[in-house]
Amino acid sequence: MIRRWLFAxxxxxxxxxxxxxxxxxxxxxxxxxxxxxxxxxxxxxxSALRHRAAELGDQAIFLRTETYAEAxxxxxxxxxxxxxxxxRRAHEFVQGLDGVTxxxxxxxxxxxxxxxxxxxxxxxxxRMEDFYRDARRRLDVLMDGDAPAGGRWNLDTENRxxxxxxxxxxxxxxxxxxxxxxxxxxxxxxxxxxxxIRFVGADGPRLFPATRAEALARLRHFINHRLSAFGPYEDAxxxxxxxxxxxxxxxxxxxxxxxxxxxxxxxxxAYRAGKAPLSSVEGFVRQLIGWxxxxxxxxxxxxxxxxGADGLRATRPVPSWFQSLDADSVEARCLADxxxxxxxxxxxHHIPRLMVLGxxxxxxxxxxxxxxxxxxxxxxxxxxxxxxxxVIGMSQYADLGAMxxxxxxAGGAYINRMSDYCRGCRYDPxxxxxxxxxxxxxxxxxxxxxxxxxxxxxxxLGQAMRQLDRLEDLGAVxxxxxxxGDRAP
Ligand code: SF4
Numbered sequence: 001m002i003r004r005w006l007f008a009x010x011x012x013x014x015x016x017x018x019x020x021x022x023x024x025x026x027x028x029x030x031x032x033x034x035x036x037x038x039x040x041x042x043x044x045x046x047s048a049l050r051h052r053a054a055e056l057g058d059q060a061i062f063l064r065t066e067t068y069a070e071a072x073x074x075x076x077x078x079x080x081x082x083x084x085x086x087x088r089r090a091h092e093f094v095q096g097l098d099g100v101t102x103x104x105x106x107x108x109x110x111x112x113x114x115x116x117x118x119x120x121x122x123x124x125x126x127r128m129e130d131f132y133r134d135a136r137r138r139l140d141v142l143m144d145g146d147a148p149a150g151g152r153w154n155l156d157t158e159n160r161x162x163x164x165x166x167x168x169x170x171x172x173x174x175x176x177x178x179x180x181x182x183x184x185x186x187x188x189x190x191x192x193x194x195x196x197i198r199f200v201g202a203d204g205p206r207l208f209p210a211t212r213a214e215a216l217a218r219l220r221h222f223i224n225h226r227l228s229a230f231g232p233y234e235d236a237x238x239x240x241x242x243x244x245x246x247x248x249x250x251x252x253x254x255x256x257x258x259x260x261x262x263x264x265x266x267x268x269x270a271y272r273a274g275k276a277p278l279s280s281v282e283g284f285v286r287q288l289i290g291w292x293x294x295x296x297x298x299x300x301x302x303x304x305x306x307x308g309a310d311g312l313r314a315t316r317p318v319p320s321w322f323q324s325l326d327a328d329s330v331e332a333r334c335l336a337d338x339x340x341x342x343x344x345x346x347x348x349h350h351i352p353r354l355m356v357l358g359x360x361x362x363x364x365x366x367x368x369x370x371x372x373x374x375x376x377x378x379x380x381x382x383x384x385x386x387x388x389x390x391v392i393g394m395s396q397y398a399d400l401g402a403m404x405x406x407x408x409x410a411g412g413a414y415i416n417r418m419s420d421y422c423r424g425c426r427y428d429p430x431x432x433x434x435x436x437x438x439x440x441x442x443x444x445x446x447x448x449x450x451x452x453x454x455x456x457x458x459x460x461l462g463q464a465m466r467q468l469d470r471l472e473d474l475g476a477v478x479x480x481x482x483x484x485g486d487r488a489p
């Protein structure tokens with residue numbers, strides 16, 4: 001049987017054709033020289049790769065080299081195959097290699113052919129909800145015959161509750177126990193830093209699964225103990241509870257440790273057995289076979305130029321305090337807490353990413369491509385494929401609506417409704433002008449004002465634009481925001 005080269009995000013058994021297939025694993029140091037990754041992300045990826053090599057034993061050749069090319073020279077003569085890599089750069093590299101056969105991608109629920117057939121039939125109107133319904137039917141997930149389970153495709157209206165005042169009462173997710181492999185990774189990363197390789201963020205105990213056993217333990221615990229509480233509060237934020245009832249499975253999913261369709265079937269089983277409500281299960285299923293697959297396929301479908309899209313002419317560089325995760329320089333309570341979460345854990349859930357980090361950048365007109373790179377490097381689950389459409393299309397609206405119907409811009413009122421941040425903040429979410437003006441509220445109006453010409457035709461923004469026209473203090477807000485510039489708020 002041909003030896004399979006597994007990249008560090010292809011580590012689960014579903015990336016092999018047979019349990020005993022020979023394997024090549026390569027740890028390339030050059031990857032970490034190219035960009036400054038979060039220290040905990042570097043740790044997680046190296047730990048996962050080394051744990052997989054240890055599990056496979058003599059079934060795998062494990063090489064630690066400067067580059068992939070150097071490793072391949074050491075095994076030259078032996079034919080290899082590889083599953084379609086997840087980045088454009090790696091895909092081009094493997095396609096150019098003699099003696100390496102590139103197989104279709106794995107680790108996603110929808111095949112490229114199915115996605116292209118669906119997308120080509122949409123005549124330019126690509127919407128996640130339509131793709132998701134197609135995937136539910138095609139994969140027979142949460143279906144009762146031809147109809148969606150419970151009679152509705154989308155239970156979002158039940159899943160947008162503000163956080164409970166008394167906090168969440170869910171058992172904490174099981175945390176990995178570090179071992180001697182982690183100890184070796186930490187020592188190597190310390191050495192690399194001494195050699196001049198740069199990282200961002202703080203080091204800390206490994207919080208995310210690096211092995212399939214750890215990943216399955218977290219998945220089982222989530223389904224049995226946390227899934228029920230997930231749905232209603234999936235869009236809420238709590239200052240003292242970064243995890244809430246989120247699955248925290250994005251990192252092991254993106255390392256390839258869990259097959260997403262397997263996770264979805266287990267969640268559906270919990271619903272069918274009466275152990276979890278449909279709203280929570282549907283929300284989880286939507287994230288995995290809907291959103292995650294949609295983002296993956298758009299990365300390829302939109303082509304290489306999509307990553308440079310800048311339809312809103314957002315030309316300001318991402319400021320250094322944000323780039324370096326300098327949360328201590330920020331007074332806005334929501335942004336400081338979220339930035340601190342990225343610094344200390346390399347992870348915050350999807351709403352702080354979208355409505356605190358992305359929203360702030362969108363309002364200020366920061367360069368979308370720089371933000372893609374920042375999200376890719378700073379999050380434990382960040383990869384180019386996952387951040388490109390998420391940031392360019394959804395968060396920054398730089399594609400002018402190729403994948404969403406309106407920009408995700410919101411003022412302080414939204415953050416106030418969906419979190420407990422504003423109560424302890426020195427700013428006032430209702431105020432757009434003056435010393436207490438909330439930077440999100442002022443930034444929202446300033447964003448609409450600056451992009452009025454580009455957003456005028458958007459029916460979903462009609463009411464907001466009419467409100468903008470009635471603001472008597474708009475000129476003063478404009479001056480205030482120009483003076484605020486890109487200083488930490
Ligand atoms: Fe954030 Fe504004 Fe609320 Fe402060 S008042 S926490 S800056 S939304």
